[in-house]
Amino acid sequence: xxxxxxxxxxxxxxxxxxxxxxGPIGCATAAHxxxxxxxxxxxxxxxxxxxxxxxxxxxxxxVIIRGGVMDGEDPIAAASTELAEVxxxxxxxxxxxxxxxxxxxxxxxxxxxxxxxxxFFQPGQTLSSMAFLHAARQAGFEGEITPVETVSTIFTGxxxxxxxxxxxxxxRWIAFAAFPAERTTVLAPVLRALLPSLVPVGSVLExxxxxxxxxxxxxxxxxxxxxxxxxxxxxxxxxxxxxxVMRLVEAIDFERLAMMRAFGIPSESLLSWFNRxxxxxxxxxxxxxxxxxxxxxxxxxxxxxxxxxxxxLPTGVVPLIDLADRVGVPVPAMKxxxxxxxTILDTDFASWGRTLETIGLGHLDRDGLRGLLGPTR
Amino acid sequence: MKIAILGAGNLGQAQAAHLARHGHExxxxxxxxxxxxxxxxxGGIQVSGALEGLVELAxxxxxxxxxxxxxxxxxxxxxxxxxxxxxxxxxPHLEDGQAYILHxxxxxxxxxxxxVLLGLGCTADLTYCEIMTSLxxxxxxxxxxxxxxxxxxxxxxxxxxxxxxxxxxxxxFEAYPGCVRAPNTLxxxxxxxxxxxxxxxxxxNMARIERGEDxxxxxxxxxPGVAKLIEAVDAERYAIxxxxxxxxxxxMQFYENSYVAEGDGLYEKMLNCQPYADIIAPKRxxxxxxxxxLPTGIVPYASxxxxxxxxxxxxxxxxxxxxxxxxRDFRDGAxxxxxxxxxxxxxxxLRRFATxxxx
Numbered sequence: 001x002x003x004x005x006x007x008x009x010x011x012x013x014x015x016x017x018x019x020x021x022x023g024p025i026g027c028a029t030a031a032h033x034x035x036x037x038x039x040x041x042x043x044x045x046x047x048x049x050x051x052x053x054x055x056x057x058x059x060x061x062x063v064i065i066r067g068g069v070m071d072g073e074d075p076i077a078a079a080s081t082e083l084a085e086v087x088x089x090x091x092x093x094x095x096x097x098x099x100x101x102x103x104x105x106x107x108x109x110x111x112x113x114x115x116x117x118x119x120f121f122q123p124g125q126t127l128s129s130m131a132f133l134h135a136a137r138q139a140g141f142e143g144e145i146t147p148v149e150t151v152s153t154i155f156t157g158x159x160x161x162x163x164x165x166x167x168x169x170x171x172r173w174i175a176f177a178a179f180p181a182e183r184t185t186v187l188a189p190v191l192r193a194l195l196p197s198l199v200p201v202g203s204v205l206e207x208x209x210x211x212x213x214x215x216x217x218x219x220x221x222x223x224x225x226x227x228x229x230x231x232x233x234x235x236x237x238x239x240x241x242x243x244x245v246m247r248l249v250e251a252i253d254f255e256r257l258a259m260m261r262a263f264g265i266p267s268e269s270l271l272s273w274f275n276r277x278x279x280x281x282x283x284x285x286x287x288x289x290x291x292x293x294x295x296x297x298x299x300x301x302x303x304x305x306x307x308x309x310x311x312x313l314p315t316g317v318v319p320l321i322d323l324a325d326r327v328g329v330p331v332p333a334m335k336x337x338x339x340x341x342x343t344i345l346d347t348d349f350a351s352w353g354r355t356l357e358t359i360g361l362g363h364l365d366r367d368g369l370r371g372l373l374g375p376t377r
Numbered sequence: 378m379k380i381a382i383l384g385a386g387n388l389g390q391a392q393a394a395h396l397a398r399h400g401h402e403x404x405x406x407x408x409x410x411x412x413x414x415x416x417x418x419x420g421g422i423q424v425s426g427a428l429e430g431l432v433e434l435a436x437x438x439x440x441x442x443x444x445x446x447x448x449x450x451x452x453x454x455x456x457x458x459x460x461x462x463x464x465x466x467x468x469p470h471l472e473d474g475q476a477y478i479l480h481x482x483x484x485x486x487x488x489x490x491x492x493v494l495l496g497l498g499c500t501a502d503l504t505y506c507e508i509m510t511s512l513x514x515x516x517x518x519x520x521x522x523x524x525x526x527x528x529x530x531x532x533x534x535x536x537x538x539x540x541x542x543x544x545x546x547x548x549x550f551e552a553y554p555g556c557v558r559a560p561n562t563l564x565x566x567x568x569x570x571x572x573x574x575x576x577x578x579x580x581x582n583m584a585r586i587e588r589g590e591d592x593x594x595x596x597x598x599x600x601p602g603v604a605k606l607i608e609a610v611d612a613e614r615y616a617i618x619x620x621x622x623x624x625x626x627x628x629m630q631f632y633e634n635s636y637v638a639e640g641d642g643l644y645e646k647m648l649n650c651q652p653y654a655d656i657i658a659p660k661r662x663x664x665x666x667x668x669x670x671l672p673t674g675i676v677p678y679a680s681x682x683x684x685x686x687x688x689x690x691x692x693x694x695x696x697x698x699x700x701x702x703x704x705r706d707f708r709d710g711a712x713x714x715x716x717x718x719x720x721x722x723x724x725x726x727l728r729r730f731a732t733x734x735x736x
Contacts, residue, residue, distance in 0.1 A: 220584075222580075222581075223580065223581070223583040223584055224581075224582075224583070224584050224585070225580075225581040225582075225600065225602050225603055226578070226581040226582035226585070226597075226598045226599070226600050226603050227582065227585055228600075229581075229600030229601060229602040229603065230597060230598075230600045232597070234584075234585070239584065239585075239588065240584045241584070242583070242584040242587040242588060243587065244583050244584070244587050244662055244702045245583055245584050245587075247701055247702050247704065248698060248701050248702060251701040304602045332697045333697065333698070333701055335694070335697075336693075336694035336695075336697035336698045336701075337694075337698070339690050339691065339693075339694035340580075340606060340691070340694050340695070340698065343605055343606050343609040343691055344581075344602040344603070344605050344606050345602070346605060
């Protein structure tokens, strides 16, 4: 699994980027990278999202950003539903797809990956870096890959129509780490030149344990399951994040913090992190989530078949529970939330979700994980 | 018969009126005095609906000494979470030969009250009885005024110890025709149908209840996903019943038989259950739907599951999450086999205990 000679890694030159996923995050990242002088291509499985980004007789396709914080129209070099058409030649791949698509994209993209490619997960969920690497290797890719995880998306927004994203906020202080961990500092100047919000941290174990989506989304969704399932609209956080609901979120966050301590990794609470990236000074999670301005626009999903469960359980809570078991940290809030969500959705996320086993790390204990994934800060 | 009714809420009042109409000498008591004063001022209980008129009672008192001694039956119509507390204050007045009836018993009401009385050294020889759920659908309409919209039928009534038979509570079957003789109180305890429903529906609608939103608790709060979780808890209850040789009433059967609700699955049946049409959601989370139904329903189910070797992941997860939300441990003081001194018993031992009452 350990791919390379750790000492020989030189900072890559990044001229071409391929963004996988034409949702709001993909569109915003694409626009931003174009403005940094990169040639950017986009891929999405949904042809309707790709269509407005494709060039026509009238000129190149354009991605349109509105919302006030980074408005503009930026030319896209190529857009396609086929990875084979946009991945080859990319120095940087931006993964802006649901976490559970990671392994699938890795297998499909493997034949087209450029040697030395940097694969950037925004966000990395829990161990998307290692999942991608493992799947690409299994699919036969033998070249160099440096997967990079962030703890969160850099942009917050929504797609108003295909090719048009409304971006409400650009977050500051987004932690990132590479695998192997030594590459993080080598990549930092290159990536920060493109995305100044990025801040290097110790390892992908650290970014993976800072999977805040997994902490927040399933709990808030579960405790609002009735109105979501009955299609009763409400503001997901401003109305859905009541004190009782946030007590469960906080319990899950405490379990996550205990895991970080058990791994010997510096930890930061959800509240502290939230205040930092949104530039708030909220005294509690309830206050933070119910008054955060960008959340005024975030509506609850209208079905329980939502990424907030279907992505954040199998690529977040499930691998987090696996990691917790390896360090002997009890996580009843995570397990209780998972158990009830399993029942409501009539599935068993642990049976098909991401575990250390499925990403080729099943043999590792606490020290093995620390040793492979990298040093702490 | 002389019958004491402890608890003068809507159910206690409706029950008192109904039994008085059947010719019994009814004495009613309430822990807080206002309800008793109202009955005394009105000179009885004004009923409407399935019963009509002003019904006079033999005694309405705040003093247990005036209602329990000399009564052949003592009926508790208080929230299940108060069974133990009321039993503690009733203990000095209880007499040999009385029937001690929990209406309803929720889960383990009879065993829990026996345990309380043993602990207090009360030696009165009682026949305990659990009624599966409230026999009367009723609501308060004013001071000492109650509307009884329906007298339910076909509800199981169980006796503890079951080997004593139903002699002491025969009057219940006369007053409520169609009620069924349960083989023991394990049956009535496992047929606690509030427990699989209430804590789940509140959980799935937690934020809107905490915000005080107006919505129909069942018709708008239950969704297909929420119903799946209810079914999972119900399936655990059913599996426990099989280990105990108890033919548990499933929620599906309950909606079919008691409410004649149509529909294919549980979700449809709950949506077609007409009596739910005007049931509004509570406006806060510290409601009986949690404070009563966890410690006297879900927690005992989970405890029973452990004793008889049935996994209860849905009950366990519910307890975990509700503990977190309430920042307390609902297992503390709840009806577990441990707290009732029965944790040494397996399925066979529990059946034997339900029959003989011998610890």
